[in-house]
Amino acid sequence: MKGIAVGIVLAIVGLILWLTTKEVETPVVSLHKAGLVLAIVGGAEALFALLGLGKKANK
Template sequence: MKGFAVGIVLAVVGLALWLTTKEVETPIFSLSKAGLILAIVGGAEALFALLGLGKKANK
């Protein structure tokens, strides 16, 4: 359950960064791209956590 919660938090923070920082450019990377990556990683982590919970329930 902890992995699912972390994934959801990452996805929400990533979406917030992606949607609110389109105009902000930093010298190294853009915050909107970092937010999109965080959202994707968070969604994948939540999905894998749910799949893991489903496998444990079947045993």
């Protein structure tokens, strides 16, 4: 259950960064691209946690 919550929070934070920081320039990494990566990783983590929860229920 914790993995699902963490994944959802990461996805939400990533989407917020991705949608609001198009014009912001930083010297190291683009916040726009970092937000997209966070959203993808968060979604994947939530999905894998949900799949793991489904596998435990089948046993």
